[in-house]
Amino acid sequence: MAGTHDNVQGPTVPAVQCADPLGNPLLRTRFALPARPVTFLRRQRLLQHLDQALRTPLTLVNGAAGAGKTLLVADWAAGLRPPVAWLTVEVGDRRPGVFWAYVLQALRACGAPVSEAVGTPADAAGVDQKLLAALAAELNDRNRPVVLVLDEYDRVTAPEVAEQLEFVLHHAGGGLHLVLVTRTEPLLPLHRYRAAGELTEIRGAELAFTAEEAVALLELHGLRLPLHAAGALVDRLRGWAAGLRLSALAARESADPELYLKEFEADRSTVADFLLAEVLKGQPDETQDLLLRVSVLERFCPDLANALTLRADAEPILAGLHRDNAFVEHLGHTWYQLHPLFGEILRAHLRVRLPGVEPELHRRGARWLRRHGFLTETLAHGAAAGDWNFAAGALIDDLAIGQLFTGLRSDDLTQLFSFMGPEARSPATDLVRAAHDLSRRDLDRGLARLRRAEEHLADDPGSLAAARLSCALLEALAARFAGCPPQAEKAAAAADELLREVPGHLLDKHPELHALLLTHLGSVRLWAGRFDDARAALTVVAGTDDGACTVLPRKESMGHLALLDYLNGWLGRAERKALAAMSEAERIGLPQSSGSGIERLVLAAVAVERHELARAQALLDEVDLPSGARDPVLTGGQALVTARLLLVRGKVRAAVEAANPAVSTAVASPWAASHEVLVVSAAHLAEGRPDEASAVLEQVSGDQPACAVEAAGLQLAAGRCEAAVDLLDSIRSQGGTGPAVTVRAALVRAQAAEWAGDTATVRRLLAQALLDARRERLRRPFLDAGAWIRPLLATASLHELAVGWLTPGPAPARRGGRSGAESPSSPLVAAELSGRERDVLERLAGMMSTEEIAADLYVSVNTVKTHLKSVFRKLAVNRRGDAVRRARELRLL
Template sequence: MAATGDNRRGTQAAYADPLGEPFLHTRFAPPARPATFLRRDRLVEHLDQALQTPLTMVNGSAGAGKTLLVADWAAGLRRPVAWMTTEAEDDSSGVFWAHLLQALHVTGAPLPDAIGCPADADRVDHGLLARLAAALSEGTRPLLVVLDEFDRVTAPQIAEELEFVLHHADDGMRLVLVTRTEPLLPLHRYRVAGAVTEIRDAELAFTPKEAAALLDLHGLHLPAEATRALVTRTRGWAAGLRLCALAAQETADPQTYLKEFEAARSTVADYLLAEVLKRQPAPTQDLLLRVSVLERFRPELADALTGRSGSEPVLAGLHRQNAFVEDLGHPWYRLHPLFAEILRAHLRERSPELEPELHRRAARWLRVSGALPETLAHGAAAGDWDLTAGALVDDLAIGQLFTGLRRDDLDELFRSMGPEATSAAADLVRAARDLCRCELDHGLAHLRRAEQTLADAARDGRMDAAGRLSCALLDVLAARLSGSPGGAEQAARTAEELRGEVPEHVLRKHPELIALLLTHLGSTRLWAGRLDEARAVLSAVVDGPGAPSTVLLREESLAHLALIDYLNGWPGRAERKARAALGDGERGLLPRPCGSGLGHTVLAAVAVDRDELAQAQALLDEAAETCPAGRDPVATAGRALASARLLLARGEPQAAATAAELSVAAEVACPWAQAYTALTASAAHLAEGRPDSASKVLDDIPCDGQPYAAELAWAHLAAGHRDAALHVLEALHGHNGTGPAIAVRTALVRARAAHEAGDTDTARRLLARALLQARRDQLRRPFLDAGPQVRRLLETPPLDELAAGWLILPPGGQGTPGDVSQQVPPLVVEELSGRERDVLLRLSRMMSTEEIAADLILSVNTVKTHLKSVYRKLAVNRRSDAVRRARELHLL
């Protein structure tokens, strides 16, 4: 054989390459498709475009299904296809072209013998390439050539020669490259000209529907949810799905196996380690093993884990090679989840002591870069709790333990923190977690220890503004839970002083911090009876930044504002704010804080005033389920007030008195809570025929213009002390901010007093005013409690016309009033949302909760939340009652 030049004898091309090695027929035949091969029409249709473009590239990772896809497509064509599977030896130019010419001859391509074949393994004569291109250009139709595993060809010379032939063949050749990497051809030219068809990794990935069909071919029939989970875990990787299916076939419970299989101990691991990891040089293998502990990583972070520089070109190369390294941009990367899982297991096996250190290095690097969630995750994985807690506190993110979408995740993360963590930050986190659960004693113990540690550090000249500001926040919360308005005010002043020592951009990043401070401060002011001052700070929260981290705080502040409106006699305003306060928490989207349930409580109190007693009970039940009594002073006192009112309306005065005395552990007594407790006790005494005792319990209640003065006056009048009642009303005269509920009760007191004094005309005029003021808010309860003499006046013209349609009194002014919802046609207190109507419709079809969830593509818990809301809005407690009430209201 000549050392250089071309051998013009075409017969040699059929027997041996320039090295004298015989041609292996298996390299020129497409692989056979297995019986379980799934033809995917969307990819086949895309590949059909290869017949219209000179170049096609099927570029994907190992096991992505590239080769079988192209082989199946080629088998379906009614034309010859030249197939060549490249090998490492083909990186020599002469060898490559000898094999490609043999592939053409095997296909029966009508090429003249004059083309010749390479005689030198390392080079090919340019004339041969020109003759081949000319012959191809003269064909009657394009010749289809598939080069499989083209990533093994790395010589730029071969890429240049191939591009020369492809270009000069004109329309006589269609080249399909099946590769793991981007070939060295000038792809940009083909892309600009629209002359390339590309199928990449993302398109090669199996969809859930395709995965289900593939599993069916293996005799595995899984629920849709299980199939979706498997696709998510494998990212639709063809080889992973096939290997999982083959392994599952050998088990007694394939569904459980596919759900719980350990990737590190499976054929998937063997495949990835052999096909991907072990193909890399030793430094690259070490890099991949180390970054496997990360969800995502930058080259600089990879350098920090390896202890050497130069990761950037390595990672970029791995991405180009489709070596299961995904480029997320800017310039973040991540590993394929199965590959990462297998690498982590391999790392633990090879270097079990290294993983915690890698997490610690990652946490330190990420902490400097400001990536807090990842810092916390890696710090916890390293078991370095002082570092982890320090990162949370230094970032001023301790408020996220109380509010926001990450609250439960953070609580779960720090649950593993042991006593070995002794820093001030660790104690602050412990205090926050305890106070979040309203565990006051434990929380205060940790908080005082943190404050002492910070004070010792300050004496040593080490200032920690973030730690001290976090202490102030927790002090305000502790003061709220302990009913200490003075303590809350002092902590709030301290926090205000410390704000100037913290960078403004850090404060802007965490709007929940100031919102928490103001919410807790507003709650303590409300407890102290300073309603206007409470409204000021709570309104600042509601009107503050609309960040996701402040959603719960805005809703909690709205609930407190609703209670303030209710106490001031504005039931309509209270109802609107309370409903707005339910927000995302009622829909089950966010976890509720310890002071929650207040919105339901205010709505219950309004329902009692409207004599909608079943509705009130349902709302109180929801409040109790949302937040047990005794955890938050304002919420507890509010629930006691509403419960007592409901029991009085039901004619159970003793039970009402007991409910009103629900103890609240507080350092300072709440004036409005004390007043309503005394009013309930007075009503109980009066119901049992003890007017003197009823009057006596009212003696110590201050009446200096307080909103409850109208009810105090009514209680005095009911006990037979007309002058005392009128004196109390005089103290209320001119008081600003009181609403229609107070005006109605004031008018009723004066009307009854006038009637008892024989001035019926004045009584009737006052009753008319009361009816007009009450009608807008449907305030029925005050009239039902007004006594038989007043109720008889209400039945006479023209007062009866003012009451018509909304106020129903017991016949003849006698007897105990009942629930108005049982006496008048049912009303929808609040419009049902679209989703609630969807749930109600399916409820009427006798569908179970699980069936409704599946039909609406919701979680079961979300459906349960919607059902509770439907029951509350329809004032029912059971499914059948909800359907019946909905039909009465023509909602179905």
């Protein structure tokens, strides 16, 4: 399909009689290829790249304003063989029905008619999935693919439109080649297309003019410049196409164009002189005044421009400026913007010509924008005016305080309000400051400001429900950090009452607020050990799909649900939820560092249970706890996983220290406290103090099944068989515990049965434990069980259940039709030895006595004996010679 790129005209656009779902006629000009000016430079390297792009279904041309994207693609499209459909996207196309109405008409206009079976969108706010499926099917059936160019695609901001476009592109097969011309990253999973080799990208660096191209462009303007001078000009302008053209236009008015271009400065002062003299000063006074005043705006419509000029003549003036190509660009639907370079020059001139008026212009613009529902721009101009009470009030009244914590704009809002000075005093500014402090985990300062705001609101009976609902959200967040369930429940109850008072359109516009409330409530319930109540709140959030605005609470809720599954012994479920949480942010382009990182802690915990210690450590290293007040669940989870990993590696003292993160909370967490007790008990046991190990376990009750079965295992290791069985019998479970719990319970009961000489029960329990553990690749309970289990796993029937995931090698040989008693070819992997235990083992291999080892290491004989007991336990042996032989098998010596 590669074109010749001659001056081929695009297809004639037929008369359009159709209307969009709103009843507005479809504008023919949006389907026409933009005209290339006589000074347009055809750049063959980029055309060749676009020709090669036809081998992939998706092409992205992404660059800043004025980079030459549109004219480049229009020149390329004009040289292609039809059908080539062109659509210039406008702001109104963020509504799916309007967008697809224009896409369908663009296809019809280029000679790729869409059958009546596809239909037309009837609702501006949505599109029937059947329509999209029918369109994709028709495109897939075409002999010649259609090239569809969507210019100004950055105006499409609705995630549902992006998802629908991806659906059609995927199912159209080879019948559609999509070209997106955009200033921003489109809401599409580009990483998938890259990985599949289905994406061609032309970005700003490639769009930038080279020195040779700059020479050619200047020649089209009647100017000549040596290559080295053109290179210097390109360097100063960073290859910006519009800057080169403007400097060329300015140079043509100079007495010495070549000298002008050689001396061109990056501050564009000479271009400014030209634009002011030839564009601004040539206009009537009313037009000059309008241009200067609207220069403070990113975009404007006649009504907004009138608000700044306090006149009523903006509409004809703007239409005339656009018609005359006077650096006023039409965005569609009566909205305009200044050329970026022209706007910057006008702003500088405004400060000279009308000093001191700029803050007032921002203030007028902010008030107009607020009345018309443009919150983002309202906040920007309120801040630029220094009117912080107004800006903060707009944020709170719009119920948008949750955007400080979630979505794609949280960093921008935080930076914007960071300039707010102490002179701004109102309940709204206190709430914004409190939100800022709490987002940084500064609990004390955040609460102080929140209390001040609540006091002021209590004195104002007319305060809006939105402000009080914002207070409830911050109260819930503060309760989460403080680990205070009563405070969180009170905030949630207050929020439920206030939700009835807030206008429905605000709640629909800001679903992140309710999602954040439930996430905080679920987190503090989890901390308090109320697992079922926590799951109820978190599941609601995880099941929502409101796009970018709720992605972070969804991610956090999934991570908390994964932790719940882990604490209940369901490793596979926990892993799947944690991975889903990590992909949630990636789905809309947020960095993986967004959110708390609890999902990585869960994956690390699962890795420890599977004895994948290097992976567990790598995942732990990726978790960066925020400074200041800590999130108790995150801190407790990190303490749990870190301590378990250190304990497995034989670093007993370090494990005990890690298990107690010293986080201050209103209530203690039963699961966090129980896990700390388990680590302390295991440390006592490893250091040869079984009585102390057994004593501390009295703090663990059957209310925490996962902790109770581990405590039972430790009681058994301490020689307290009866206490271990009694603890297992005390477990109160509703059947919701998973293999990580049931397998450990079975192993404890099996060892107790083995002590009682009940061989049949031992084999039955071990077989069931192996079956349950194999599905989850759960190795840790067997490694923790001790030496008694090894001879049993060596028998044929049990070894067959363990081989390949727990013990490598073939099943034991059978003799006389009976299972042999030989050991597996490679026994269970041992727990990692500590550094001191390795020192003792090396001297043991050197035939040194206990006393000689103690003297050589400058420790007591009792300490050496304690280390030897730990080495024997970890290597699953009972004698010194067996320990040396086993260590050599595992290459520990």
